[in-house]
Amino acid sequence: MSLPNGCSINTAHSDDSEDSEPLIENDAVPPQCCSARLNLAILMFFGFSVVYGLRVNLSVAMVAMVNGTEPKPAPNTSVFHECPLPSGNNNTSDxxxxxxxxxxxxxxxxxxxxxxxxxxxxxxxxxxxxGYLSGHYGGSIFLGMGVLGTAALTLLTPLAAQWGTRWLFALRALEGFGEGVTFPAMMAMWARWAPPLERSRLMTLSGSGANFGAFLALPLTGFICQTLGWPAVFYLCGGAGCLWAVFWFIFVSDDPRTHRRISKEERDYIITSIGPQGTAHGWSVPFLSMMLSIPLWAIIVTQMCSNWAYYTLLTSLPTYMSNILHFDLQSNSFLSALPYLGGWLFSTLSGVVADSLIERRVFSVTVVRKIFTLTGMLLPAAFLTLVSYAGCNHILTVTFLTLSTTTGGTSASGVFINQIDIAPRYAGFLLGITNTFGTIPGVVAPIATGYFTEDHTLAGWRKVFWVAAGINLTGALVFTLFGSGKIQPWAVTEEERAEAERKNRRTITV
Known part of the structure; x- marks a missing residue:
């Protein structure tokens, strides 16, 4: 069902064809409701909810695991209680x-x-x-096994903690090893499943499970810690991941061509709209061209900058709520979760808006990605700066932290799905590259926060927020200058090149 000009019926318009007519009539698109592609997005949503719950549960459980035994400052100092306790008889972090x-x-x-x-x-x-193996073989096995392996290892957390910090460190590193394949596998699957004009909404819906998982896990972890004890957190979260894996392996397929329950209408629509880019890449990839690609480096740098603030709050916010604002464990976990509720809603909505802007040809793909990236980095930076000036005002601090992560959710429709714009066929591999660099802040930010906040003072935490805000601003500038939404020359398939040559010959003949 290609059009005479060689474009597929649902191809997102490039930045060079702003004035062309729409490529598809609305009645030609199979409805998303109850579709195989929407069911895939929902299963991914719950999968990422689980893995982010497994990732953040230690952040809250840590408050209970070290309670009452960490050395306090000397009695003649006021460091530990620099801020007053919040109102309410039950609010104490002691x-x-x-x-x-x-x-x-x-x-x-x-x-x-x-x-x-x-x-x-x-x-x-x-x-x-x-990312490389998912792009070659398909992502379902890697995503499913990544979640299942992480969940199984989580069940061993209480035992590793009792054996010592080295064992717990090694176990958590192994969990990360298993979970590392999940996001690249997701991107590789959407390269075969997501029609270009539905990419933003499908990918943000599935990826927003990360924020939803953090939102759900943080208060549940606090409640479980207080009622059943912190070991129960890891048993319940690990069990949830194992249960999800059962549904995943039963209902999911790598490709619409092999899905057992998809309608013929939907299968043909997906395959035709994606075209040659929806096929697996071979063993060889244009690695040198990728490494010399300025738009790819723009994604890498921007994701590193954005992730610094995100991971700082993800891993250290419960500690801030406890040591500085002195919320009790249940209040701490609930308030730490609020920012991720907002991030989940904003990221999901941003996908719908982004697709609408592209489909209606209000802006090019490049402009849409830059708008959502700028919004998702500048506003969080502003709110983090305000947090550093809120001092001990509990209401303002919680409000600004919530708004920072909430507005950051809009970048989900910007830089975080930009790999599939510049090279759909290699999207999983590219996400593996960008996420590798983007994970560096996940390693460094908690350690830096620990050094900045050794004395539990507002001054130390102010450095944490200022650094995160400044890094966010840097990322926004880089993507604005160097980001792109065009398919890069090294990502074009031989079939697409041949079609382009035929079009050029017809044009010359006419």
Whole structure:
């Protein structure tokens, strides 16, 4: 069902064809409701909810695991209680009683920073191999096994904690090793499943499971810690991941061509609209051309900058709520979760708006990606700066932190899906590359936060927020100058080149 000009019926318009007519009539598109592609997005949504729950549960459980044993400052200092307790008789961060027999540990701030960052040491190792293999073989097995492996290892967390910090560090690194393949596998699957004019909404819906998982896991972790003890957190979260994997392997297929329940109408629509870019890449990839690609480096740098602020809050916000604002564990976990509720809603909505802007030809793909990236980085930077001036005002601090992560959700329709714009066929591999670099802040940010905040002062946390805001501004500038939404020359398939040559010959003949 290609058009006479060689374009597929649902191809997103390039930046060079702003004045061309729409390529598809609305009645030619099979409805998304109950479709195989929407079901895939929903399953991915819950999968990423699980893996982010597995990733952040230690952030809240840590508050209970080290309760009452971490050395306090000397009595003649006012560091630990620099801010007053929030109103309410139950708000105190001094005691977090655990059920009898549940162990607790004397881990200082630096040790906690290393343990919170341990996940990302493993996460760094499998991004690129996971993206490469997913692009060649298909992503369903890698995404499914990544979640299942991480969940199974999570079940061993209480045992590793009792054996010592080295064992816990190694276990968390192994969890990251297993989870590292999940996002590249997702991108590789959407390269075969997502019609160009539906990319933003399908990918942001599935990826927003990360924010939803953090939102759900943080308060549940606090509640479970207080009622059942912190070990139960890891048993329940790990069990949820194993259960999800059962549904994934039953209902998901790598490609619409092999899906057992998809309608013929939807299958033909997806295959035709994506075209040659929806096929697996071979064993060889244009690695040198990729590494010399300015738009790819713009994605890399921008994701690193954006992730610094995101991972800083993801891993360290519960500690800030406890040590500085002195919320009790249940209040701490609920308030730490609020920013991710907003991020989930904004990222999902941004996908719908982005697709609408592209489909209606209001802006080119490049402009849309830059608008959402700028919005998702400049506004969070502004709110993080305001947090540093909010001091001990509990209401303002929680409000600004919530708005920072909420507005950051709009970048989901910007830089975070830009790989599939510049090279759909290699999108999984590219995401592996960009996410490898983007994970470096996940390793460094918690450690840096631990060093900045050793004395638990507002001044130390102010440095944390200022650094995150400044790095965000840098990323926004880089993507504005060098980002692109065009398919790069090294990503064009032989079939597309041949079609372009035929078009040129017809044009010359006419």
């Amino acid at each position: 005691t977090f009683p655990q059920p009898e027999g549940v162990p607790q540990f004397s881990w200082d701030s630096e040790t906690q920073g290393w343990l919170l960052g341990a996940f990302f040491f493993g996460y760094l190792c499998t991004q690129i191999p996971g």
